[in-house]
Amino acid sequence: MEKHPDDRLNSDADPFKGDPNFMASLARGLDVIQAFTPQRRMMSISQISQKTGIPRAAVRRCLYTLGKLGFVYAQDGKNFELRPRILALGHAYLASTPLARAAQPVLKHLSEMLNESCSIATLDGDDILYIARASSSRIMTIDLDIGSRLPAWATSMGRVLLSHLPEENLNDLLGRVTMIRYTSQTVDSVSALREELKKVQQQGYALNDQELEMGLRSIAVPLSNTRGQVLAALNVGVHAGQVSADELLSRVLPELQKAAQELSLLLD
Amino acid sequence: MEKHPDDRLNSDADPFKGDPNFMASLARGLDVIQAFTPQRRMMSISQISQKTGIPRAAVRRCLYTLGKLGFVYAQDGKNFELRPRILALGHAYLASTPLARAAQPVLKHLSEMLNESCSIATLDGDDILYIARASSSRIMTIDLDIGSRLPAWATSMGRVLLSHLPEENLNDLLGRVTMIRYTSQTVDSVSALREELKKVQQQGYALNDQELEMGLRSIAVPLSNTRGQVLAALNVGVHAGQVSADELLSRVLPELQKAAQELSLLLD
Numbered sequence: 001m002e003k004h005p006d007d008r009l010n011s012d013a014d015p016f017k018g019d020p021n022f023m024a025s026l027a028r029g030l031d032v033i034q035a036f037t038p039q040r041r042m043m044s045i046s047q048i049s050q051k052t053g054i055p056r057a058a059v060r061r062c063l064y065t066l067g068k069l070g071f072v073y074a075q076d077g078k079n080f081e082l083r084p085r086i087l088a089l090g091h092a093y094l095a096s097t098p099l100a101r102a103a104q105p106v107l108k109h110l111s112e113m114l115n116e117s118c119s120i121a122t123l124d125g126d127d128i129l130y131i132a133r134a135s136s137s138r139i140m141t142i143d144l145d146i147g148s149r150l151p152a153w154a155t156s157m158g159r160v161l162l163s164h165l166p167e168e169n170l171n172d173l174l175g176r177v178t179m180i181r182y183t184s185q186t187v188d189s190v191s192a193l194r195e196e197l198k199k200v201q202q203q204g205y206a207l208n209d210q211e212l213e214m215g216l217r218s219i220a221v222p223l224s225n226t227r228g229q230v231l232a233a234l235n236v237g238v239h240a241g242q243v244s245a246d247e248l249l250s251r252v253l254p255e256l257q258k259a260a261q262e263l264s265l266l267l268d
Numbered sequence: 269m270e271k272h273p274d275d276r277l278n279s280d281a282d283p284f285k286g287d288p289n290f291m292a293s294l295a296r297g298l299d300v301i302q303a304f305t306p307q308r309r310m311m312s313i314s315q316i317s318q319k320t321g322i323p324r325a326a327v328r329r330c331l332y333t334l335g336k337l338g339f340v341y342a343q344d345g346k347n348f349e350l351r352p353r354i355l356a357l358g359h360a361y362l363a364s365t366p367l368a369r370a371a372q373p374v375l376k377h378l379s380e381m382l383n384e385s386c387s388i389a390t391l392d393g394d395d396i397l398y399i400a401r402a403s404s405s406r407i408m409t410i411d412l413d414i415g416s417r418l419p420a421w422a423t424s425m426g427r428v429l430l431s432h433l434p435e436e437n438l439n440d441l442l443g444r445v446t447m448i449r450y451t452s453q454t455v456d457s458v459s460a461l462r463e464e465l466k467k468v469q470q471q472g473y474a475l476n477d478q479e480l481e482m483g484l485r486s487i488a489v490p491l492s493n494t495r496g497q498v499l500a501a502l503n504v505g506v507h508a509g510q511v512s513a514d515e516l517l518s519r520v521l522p523e524l525q526k527a528a529q530e531l532s533l534l535l536d
């Protein structure tokens with residue numbers, strides 16, 4: 001097979017440039033997959049190139065390869081979309097990870113009992129990443145799906161997870177964090193966030209009262225394995241107009257803690 | 269960047285050998301991800317090499333690259349496992365596909381009403397691929413997750429989808445299918461399967477009575493868009509000891525058809 005010029009990394013910003021073991025074409029293929037979003041579910045080569053910063057010729061080869069493997073398709077030959085086979089990639093993780101497998105029935109039970117939406121997330125870089133979720137039957141549910149992410153510092157699950165980070169890692173993260181004032185309630189300084197994280201660690205839960213979005217409250221607790229290592233966080237999200245912060249503490253928190261304890265026994 | 273010898277395809281069986289537009293390293297990286305299963309959730313380089321047929325040096329570079337991107341990790345430096353970021357790949361599809369988004373609340377409602385597990389799958393090559401699922405609260409649920417696959421010919425959803433294939437495509441598939449006798453009930457010849465598919469198309473549903481596994485019955489109907497194109501199939505799976513074939517037809521099928529109709533209105 002001929003070497004294509006696109007196999008070379010040509011972005012100066014690329015941190016892996018010049019690393020001979022790094023497979024640029026694999027990284028680019030994965031970037032192309034992740035370029036698709038609900039707002040952009042069909043994209044042309046030039047749109048993907050623009051979004052990812054990958055040259056058009058390289059995007060074309062990625063799509064050609066992903067197409068041959070059944071991961072993307074363009075009905076009109078021009079506008080590409082993801083095909084369901086993409087789910088096989090996430091399935092490899094869901095099926096092989098005890099936490100994700102064990103979580104689903106526990107979450108479902110908790111969600112039905114409380115009639116609220118429950119989620120589990122882990123830390124992935126500076127974000128939280130949703131790995132399991134059970135939504136309530138109410139029509140207005142909070143729409144966050146498995147595999148989606150949010151900045152850790154701004155969320156109840158993220159703060160639980162940050163509060164258990166080794167100090168050095170936490171300092172690194174707080175050093176590079178960009179704090180956005182999502183609402184008038186959002187914690188707005190690193191020092192206030194540090195105080196909040198200390199409180200979260202002491203009390204064993206994080207309460208987010210409309211800091212990410214007005215009308216949205218959530219409460220989260222850590223999920224540990226049998227050796228006490230915090231692997232993930234479990235939360236319940238509610239509509240602020242329906243459930244007060246006091247009710248979250250008195251009614252929801254005890255159930256959340258019970259579910260976390262139950263799940264912990266399944267994780268080693 | 270130097271060209272690595274692993275970038276060349278060296279399997280004679282590879283259908284893309286010599287295709288200059290095909291990115292072997294991207295294909296290999298995706299193969300490495302899919303090598304992980306519940307039975308093999310931690311693997312060494314040589315185990316992955318053995319399972320995928322990819323040379324060890326190439327597996328090493330794939331894992332190195334996937335590791336740098338946060339998709340895999342080896343706590344001990346030797347045994348690799350997938351990290352949750354993998355879910356972001358499947359999320360790109362789930363979040364950007366109207367069917368997957370629209371399906372979840374409808375499935376959940378159907379599952380709660382019937383107290384049985386419901387799934388939606390599409391055809392992916394010769395397999396069906398689960399794209400959405402809602403499980404019942406019973407302890408013994410049938411364990412098939414989103415992104416998993418089964419041979420189309422042997423399943424109720426697969427037969428619904430095969431019965432709507434253009435004749436040429438169906439003939440191709442039936443020409444290469446290997447029919448496994450899963451149980452004593454399994455259809456055991458291509459001609460018997462052809463008869464069954466004709467029946468499925470005429471009656472508008474497929475009933476699988478313990479052909480895949482003893483004790484497991486399922487019934488499936490097609491999911492069409494507003495233009496009448498069949499995009500996917502919807503099914504309900506039950507324990508044979510709890511629900512008879514007659515009950516599947518009298519109680520479950522009408523609800524399944526109602527849900528399919530409701531979903532169809534959301535798909536264009």
